[in-house]
Amino acid sequence: MKLFNGELNVMDVLWDRGDCSAKEIAEVLGETIGWSKTTTYTVIQKCVQKSAVERRDPGYICHALVTREEIGNEQTDEVIDRLYGGAPDLLVASLIGRKKLSKEEIDRLRSVIETYEGK
Known part of the structure; x- marks a missing residue:
């Protein structure tokens, strides 16, 4: 699963804080990187579509379905394959x-x- 920088911002909040409402994530990312609530909700939805995040109602509670380590390993493998010909x-x-x-x-x-x- 490839996550882009914006998606990783959302994941970082969930990995660091655990399950959070979308509103809480928007508040954190608004303070730290200046995102609007709309931008945050759009990126959360992308994470849901990629099965990186599960959204639970009521309260639009977000739960990370993948770990930081899993994503780190996948992205490291991609860098090794793409930039170093598969040679770690x-x-x-x-x-x-x-x-x-x-x-x-x-x-x-x-x-x-x-x-x-x-x-």
């Missing part, structure tokens, strides 16, 4: 090459790699 090592090399890593960051990467080597 090229993505990691690109990320590492962008900045100098601290010893702590390098140690965490080693730990992650060792975890997956054992699988």
